Amino acid sequence: MNGPRSREIVQKLWNASKSLQGGGVTYFEYVTELTYLLFLKMLEEVSRSGRKLEEGVPQDCRWGSIKSRVGDDRLTHYRAVLLKLGTSPDVRSPLVKQVFQDAKTSITKPTSLTSLITTIDDIDWYAAEEDGLGDLYEGLLEKTTSERKSKAGQYFTPRALIDCLVRLMKPEPGEIIQDPAAGTGGFLIAAHRRVLNLTDDLTTLGAGAAFFQRNSALQGCELITGTHRLCTMNMLLHGIDTPIQPYDTLSSEAEDLDPADLVLTNPPFNKFPESVFRTDFSITADQRKGPLPFVEHIVRALKHGGRAAVVVPDNVLFEDNTGRRLRTWLMDLCNLHTILRLPTGIFYAQGVKTNVLFLQRGKTDRSNTQAVWVYDMRANMPAFGKTRPLTVADFVGFETAYGTDPNGGAERTEQGEDGRWRMFSRDAIAARNDNLDIAWLRDTEAEAEEALTEPEDIAAAIIGHLKAALEEIEALSEELEPDIVEEAATVAEAAE
Structure with missing residues (x-):
């Protein structure tokens, strides 16, 4: 990631995840949630600089529409927006549909949604654009992969x-x-x-x-x-x-x-x-x-x-x-x-x-x-x-x-x-x-x-060695009895 300002923004967004963890929202779910909201906010910001990406999003699904609501109405509207952006024929952008395909929120409290919206809205987006919006997002992904x-x-x-x-x-x-x-x-x-x-x-x-x-x-x-x-x-x-x-x-x-x-x-x-x-x-x-x-x-x-x-x-x-x-x-x-x-x-x-x-x-x-x-x-x-x-x-x-x-x-x-x-x-x-x-x-x-x-x-070292040992056992078993291995793999997948 390039600029120190982007790193500060990433840390600010990451700190906001703490408010959701008490509600059982994982790091990956948090960044996915941020993806929905940041996408709409960034479409608004990018459109101001000349890339008219927001035109592919219906008016009632844009960042401003979500931001203008409050309390339970905001959370209800947000859920409806996620559904519409992934399925409605009014959404003309295939990119938008890909981002929101099967989208659903992990947020259950209106206050949590308000906290995220406030955090995103308080970002210095001029500074973020100078450092690169893509680099900002990559910083969030790196945070997620290290935790996940x-x-x-x-x-x-x-x-x-x-x-x-x-x-x-x-x-x-x-x-x-x-x-x-x-x-x-x-x-x-x-x-x-x-x-x-x-x-x-x-x-x-x-x-x-x-x-x-x-x-x-x-x-x-x-x-x-x-x-x-x-x-x-x-x-x-x-x-x-x-x-x-x-x-x-x-x-x-x-x-x-x-x-x-x-x-x-x-x-x-x-x-x-x-x-x-x-x-x-x-x-x-x-x-x-x-x-x-x-x-x-x-x-x-x-x-x-x-x-x-x-x-x-x-x-x-x-x-x-x-x-x-x-x-x-x-x-x-x-x-x-x-x-x-x-x-x-x-x-x-x-x-x-x-x-x-x-x-x-x-x-x-x-x-x-x-x-x-x-x-x-x-x-x-x-x-x-x-x-x-x-x-x-x-x-x-x-x-x-x-x-x-x-x-x-x-x-x-x-x-x-x-x-x-x-x-x-x-x-x-x-x-x-x-x-x-x-x-x-x-x-x-x-x-x-x-x-x-x-x-x-x-802990990662222990888990890694166990996985390596299991893979060696699986390879040996596969030569002896393929059906046993297939059944074990199905059980292991269900356990994950």
């Missing part, structure tokens, strides 16, 4: 990691950039921001190219309704006029996405009870939805010569059977030139071990990977958590080693067995049965976790 932790395999990507991957992959004007698991839109917005910087806010582009950048360049899917709502709001406030679709990437819906020049994504880490339904899949067809099918989607989504950076859990690197077939297929079709072993604790669950795969789709579909470079950012690292968040500075060593070519073609220097940066030939990987879980430095994760002091971080 993770659920159902959704691990929200740290901003420092997003910015690192965008710097390395270098999105360009005119490219189709896709995120098939978009979350709140972090990757797409960061990519868009780089394009804005390259084109002086699109002013150096022709009218057609600028229109493409706002309306067609950024594509993807987000299935979870609440998260999709936040994504739509976030992208709209960053000047992106066509948000991503509420599609299931692992169903036939996603087959309509355009071939991508660049994929940036952090798919769900968990497996789900439902099966994949994609007519174009071969490796993971009929498998349970999870990270492996997302990897197949990414390879198929890329144009020949297209590139990708994708966050995956460790089991994608070593899982046998379907996992091994997928890795072999991927290394044939793509040049998997780099793997970054990420530290634990950065996804709000200490035991979750993750990596970034950097790859380029080949011009042909044979023998594209000749060597894989691995950077170990996991061993001998601090215990990341609330008191020690991931920062841009943590990626300096990796970015230097990676080089300036997005496709890994820059000159690289091996650091040997005592260093973090090593190269492994395709033959060496084949000798490992295409197991890409390659580590050579002493693992200091347990020592780092002993340094944790925050109760939230300690």
Whole structure:
């Protein structure tokens, strides 16, 4: 987030959440509630600056209409507004309908609604617009994800990691950039921001190219309704006029996405009870939805010569059977030139071990990977958590080693067995049965976790290790008895 004034506004809005927590309103529900109200307020503010977005909202549903009422009448009217904006044919803006689809309020007291409206109305919106309304909203989302932790395999990507991957992959004007698991839109917005910087806010582009950048360049899917709502709001406030679709990437819906020049994504880490339904899949067809099918989607989504950076859990690197077939297929079709072993604790669950795969789709579909470079950012690292968040500075060593070519073609220097940066030939990987879980430095994760002091971080570490252990048991059981695993997954989903 850019300016100190925006940070002050975010803190002010966040402090207002305390008044609702006594009524059982969660952080996520609070930010969703703020999304409804801030959306209407920001439409009013943005319309004053020339973007006539408020014209798509009926008069009796605008910010001023809600603000003009008091007491029980205000709360009753607010509930009616949420319903109307999501369903009425009078709402001409598809963006508005996406934000308010299935919207309902968690507020039960008129005084709580009045408190929120007063807080929002007291904001210095001139200062907020100078710093960027999108950055203000992103600040709220970051607050939410740090409090919400993770659920159902959704691990929200740290901003420092997003910015690192965008710097390395270098999105360009005119490219189709896709995120098939978009979350709140972090990757797409960061990519868009780089394009804005390259084109002086699109002013150096022709009218057609600028229109493409706002309306067609950024594509993807987000299935979870609440998260999709936040994504739509976030992208709209960053000047992106066509948000991503509420599609299931692992169903036939996603087959309509355009071939991508660049994929940036952090798919769900968990497996789900439902099966994949994609007519174009071969490796993971009929498998349970999870990270492996997302990897197949990414390879198929890329144009020949297209590139990708994708966050995956460790089991994608070593899982046998379907996992091994997928890795072999991927290394044939793509040049998997780099793997970054990420530290634990950065996804709000200490035991979750993750990596970034950097790859380029080949011009042909044979023998594209000749060597894989691995950077170990996991061993001998601090215990990341609330008191020690991931920062841009943590990626300096990796970015230097990676080089300036997005496709890994820059000159690289091996650091040997005592260093973090090593190269492994395709033959060496084949000798490992295409197991890409390659580590050579002493693992200091347990020592780092002993340094944790925050109760939230300690609890996250315990939960993360339990989840990792359960996933290993599940993988073993899946080989022995698929029906048992499906039943256990259904029970686990119900428990969440």
